[in-house]
Amino acid sequence: MNKETKHIDINxxxxxxxxxxxxxxxxxxSCSIASGGHFGTEKTMRTTIRLAKQHNVKIGxxxxxxxxxxxxxxxxxxxxxxxxxxxxxxxxxxxxxxETEGATINHVKLHGALYNYAxxxxxxxxxxxxAILQTKVRPKLYVQHNSVLHRKAENLLPLEFExxxxxxxxxxxxxxxxxxxxxxxxxxxxxxxxxxxxxSEGKVxxxxxxxxxxxxxxxxxxxxxxxxxxxxxxIHKQMMVKGLTLDQ
Numbered sequence: 001m002n003k004e005t006k007h008i009d010i011n012x013x014x015x016x017x018x019x020x021x022x023x024x025x026x027x028x029x030s031c032s033i034a035s036g037g038h039f040g041t042e043k044t045m046r047t048t049i050r051l052a053k054q055h056n057v058k059i060g061x062x063x064x065x066x067x068x069x070x071x072x073x074x075x076x077x078x079x080x081x082x083x084x085x086x087x088x089x090x091x092x093x094x095x096x097x098x099e100t101e102g103a104t105i106n107h108v109k110l111h112g113a114l115y116n117y118a119x120x121x122x123x124x125x126x127x128x129x130x131a132i133l134q135t136k137v138r139p140k141l142y143v144q145h146n147s148v149l150h151r152k153a154e155n156l157l158p159l160e161f162e163x164x165x166x167x168x169x170x171x172x173x174x175x176x177x178x179x180x181x182x183x184x185x186x187x188x189x190x191x192x193x194x195x196x197x198x199x200s201e202g203k204v205x206x207x208x209x210x211x212x213x214x215x216x217x218x219x220x221x222x223x224x225x226x227x228x229x230x231x232x233x234x235i236h237k238q239m240m241v242k243g244l245t246l247d248q
Contacts, residue, residue, distance in 0.1 A: 007247035015048035027232040030058035037064035038072025063090040064111035072112035087131035109142035119147035145215040163216035188234035
């Protein structure tokens with residue numbers, strides 16, 4: 001990494017009731033706000049949109065399977081049309097709130113089980129892309145590089161490739177399931193090392209210790225990670241040393 005300042009986008013999933021949003025928002029450059037599927041009401045969405053505007057943080061919708069009981073972290077069996085409709089409904093409500101708050105919509109990012117399933121299942125990816133297109137808005141779509149959703153959405157939507165600061169990777173660059181021990185990175189040192197390796201080398205060390213090439217331009221931390229604030233504070237200290245700054 002040279003000494004020239006490099007700008008990076010750090011995003012977080014917010015508006016999910018973690019209680020950490022006010023501390024996290026000044027430390028990130030884009031956020032994905034729970035849009036009612038796994039969490040979120042008009043009040044929580046509006047509050048988070050306003051907080052993001054206050055800190056000049058880019059705003060995105062964070063739709064999911066309609067499953068508040070499991071926080072959107074289990075696959076729900078739905079027809080393709082039903083999935084398109086529920087994602088469309090979440091987006092339309094969120095976009096309308098952004099309009100009333102005078103907020104610019106930067107992106108859409110799927111949540112939880114829907115994010116992971118759309119990355120590998122073609123009908124699910126098709127349903128999501130169709131839902132976004134039906135809104136007539138053309139936000140960026142945050143996706144994993146080389147995923148099924150990437151391939152389905154390219155040439156239809158602007159894409160931003162995403163990698164994770166606080167999740168371990170398998171060798172195929174899928175995320176280690178949360179049910180497995182060590183899937184979530186909670187150490188400030190490990191989180192920074194993973195981020196810096198991705199930014200400076202385009203590599204990530206998998207759960208088996210193998211280094212794999214990873215393509216990303218936005219880096220996510222989960223707002224409900226109990227260590228998210230201290231991880232972000234540590235990252236900011238290290239970024240200053242390494243000539244990195246937030247892309248705002």
